[in-house]
Amino acid sequence: MWRQANWDEKPIFKLSSYGKPTFLFSDTAEFEKEVGSADNLIPKVIARSEAPKIPNISEVEVIRHFTRLSQMSYGVDLGPVPLGSCTMKYNPKVCEELANDEGITDLHPYQDESTVQGILEILYLLQKWLAEITGMDECCLQPPAGASGEFTGALMIRKYHLDRGEGFRNEMIIPDNAHGSNPASAAMAGFKVVRIPTSNSGEVDLDALKAVLGDRTAGIMLTNPNTLGIFESRIVEIASEVHKVGGILYYDGANLNGILGIARPGDMGFDLVHLNVHKTFSAPHGGGGPGAGVICAKGELTDYLPVPNVGFDGTKYFLNYSKRKSIGKISQFYGNVIPLVKAFIYLLSLGPNIREVCEVAVLNTNYFIKLIDGVRGVSIPYGKGRFRKHEVVISFEDLLKDTGINAEEVAKALIDKGVYAPTIYFPLIVNEAHMIEFTESETMENIELYAKVYREIVEEAYKDPAKLRNCPENTSITRLDLGLANHPLTRSPDFKFLGRLKGAVRSDI
Numbered sequence: 001m002w003r004q005a006n007w008d009e010k011p012i013f014k015l016s017s018y019g020k021p022t023f024l025f026s027d028t029a030e031f032e033k034e035v036g037s038a039d040n041l042i043p044k045v046i047a048r049s050e051a052p053k054i055p056n057i058s059e060v061e062v063i064r065h066f067t068r069l070s071q072m073s074y075g076v077d078l079g080p081v082p083l084g085s086c087t088m089k090y091n092p093k094v095c096e097e098l099a100n101d102e103g104i105t106d107l108h109p110y111q112d113e114s115t116v117q118g119i120l121e122i123l124y125l126l127q128k129w130l131a132e133i134t135g136m137d138e139c140c141l142q143p144p145a146g147a148s149g150e151f152t153g154a155l156m157i158r159k160y161h162l163d164r165g166e167g168f169r170n171e172m173i174i175p176d177n178a179h180g181s182n183p184a185s186a187a188m189a190g191f192k193v194v195r196i197p198t199s200n201s202g203e204v205d206l207d208a209l210k211a212v213l214g215d216r217t218a219g220i221m222l223t224n225p226n227t228l229g230i231f232e233s234r235i236v237e238i239a240s241e242v243h244k245v246g247g248i249l250y251y252d253g254a255n256l257n258g259i260l261g262i263a264r265p266g267d268m269g270f271d272l273v274h275l276n277v278h279k280t281f282s283a284p285h286g287g288g289g290p291g292a293g294v295i296c297a298k299g300e301l302t303d304y305l306p307v308p309n310v311g312f313d314g315t316k317y318f319l320n321y322s323k324r325k326s327i328g329k330i331s332q333f334y335g336n337v338i339p340l341v342k343a344f345i346y347l348l349s350l351g352p353n354i355r356e357v358c359e360v361a362v363l364n365t366n367y368f369i370k371l372i373d374g375v376r377g378v379s380i381p382y383g384k385g386r387f388r389k390h391e392v393v394i395s396f397e398d399l400l401k402d403t404g405i406n407a408e409e410v411a412k413a414l415i416d417k418g419v420y421a422p423t424i425y426f427p428l429i430v431n432e433a434h435m436i437e438f439t440e441s442e443t444m445e446n447i448e449l450y451a452k453v454y455r456e457i458v459e460e461a462y463k464d465p466a467k468l469r470n471c472p473e474n475t476s477i478t479r480l481d482l483g484l485a486n487h488p489l490t491r492s493p494d495f496k497f498l499g500r501l502k503g504a505v506r507s508d509i
């Protein structure tokens with residue numbers, strides 16, 4: 001399988017042994033003759049009084065130590081990372097390589113515009129392409145993450161209503177299957193969150209939506225396909241109902257890969273869109289970034305986009321600060337430029353083939369469903385028998401009832417078998433959930449292998465559930481006490497404290 005290494009790796013200080021010769025420099029006498037002794041070169045006030053306590057270890061042992069450490073972490077370069085929603089897909093190395101070009105990495109944000117025409121052209125074209133892909137009029141590349149794009153959009157909606165003398169619109173409607181960042185962004189922008197339920201079909205409950213629409217409606221935040229991987233087929237009707245009462249439709253584009261190149265949020269009636277550039281258009285995601293959460297707008301709302309964005313006057317590119325109603329700046333300089341360059345290269349390399357990203361991602365999801373559907377203990381709630389788009393949410397509720405093994409234990413068993421576990425316990429409307437997204441990057445063989453491991457675990461759960469209770473056992477760090485692991489104190493660099501995690505962490509590190 002794709003298991004990460006499980007070395008018994010000691011900290012580098014424990015590998016060190018003082019007094020042992022570990023390096024060899026050529027004779028320094030010649031050098032000292034020319035420039036003088038190091039003692040004279042370094043002013044006394046800043047010179048060390050004693051040697052630093054760094055490990056004494058040879059170069060080859062340092063390299064081996066860090067290589068072993070690097071193999072102890074699992075990543076998308078080792079095997080599938082099918083994290084639904086917070087997708088981690090393979091990012092082509094050509095994007096990494098070109099974005100790492102010195103011509104890009106050595107630029108300074110305070111350089112004169114005339115000296116950075118190349119990067120401005122890249123950003124300008126990216127703005128245009130993303131507007132075309134989403135069916136919007138204009139994009140701004142500034143927000144540094146998806147959630148930041150949402151917050152930007154929510155601020156724009158607030159200012160738009162205020163400017164029209166409708167500051168009383170303080171309600172943001174959000175379905176109960178939404179990503180947690182949606183209600184958080186809306187609340188941070190000062191809105192009251194109004195939750196609406198998902199119907200059995202897996203779509204927004206339209207009657208429930210109609211019941212909450214009114215004078216106070218500021219807007220609705222939706223993702224389509226939604227977090228269940230189901231396409232909101234009545235989106236045009238939803239848009240018309242929300243617009244009828246003066247509300248704004250906000251599109252959470254984290255799931256755009258489910259319709260990329262085939263359908264556009266702008267054509268469905270959305271007024272604002274954020275894109276998780278780092279998910280849909282290549283660039284690593286996870287560990288907090290750096291990401292990019294481009295925000296795009298239509299019609300009057302384009303006036304409220306953050307400044308600056310990149311303009312073109314027919315001869316040169318420039319930073320455009322001229323939006324009168326703009327909500328202002330949302331991040332330092334022009335956002336995270338490197339992931340944006342990666343997205344540009346990704347789009348350039350795919351060109352009109354971009355829809356294949358979506359087609360293969362959707363095919364992969366539905367192939368996996370075929371392999372897992374009907375397995376005892378596993379169910380696929382909501383939208384029974386419906387085609388999924390970019391991801392699928394399966395439930396282990398029956399397995400829990402039958403065997404006492406829950407979704408978390410299945411995830412730990414996956415890890416034990418050398419397989420990276422998917423997102424668990426999200427969305428909240430599915431009990432004992434696993435949310436799986438292979439994206440377009442995975443091969444058929446890997447998907448088959450993944451489904452096979454799932455089936456093996458379920459079989460084991462029915463045969464001998466006790467075996468699964470202590471998973472993972474084949475990993476460097478065994479089962480963590482999740483409550484304790486989330487405690488702020490455990491993030492302390494103090495290893496002794498970590499060591500007290502009820503045997504969760506090996507005693508020798």
Ligand SMILES: Cc1ncc(COP(=O)(O)O)c(C=O)c1O
Binds near residue numbers: 085148223227254276
């Ligand atoms: C549906 C959805 N919306 C919003 C976000 C927030 O994006 P980010 O993690 O870039 O802030 C995510 C997370 O990946 C997501 O899955």
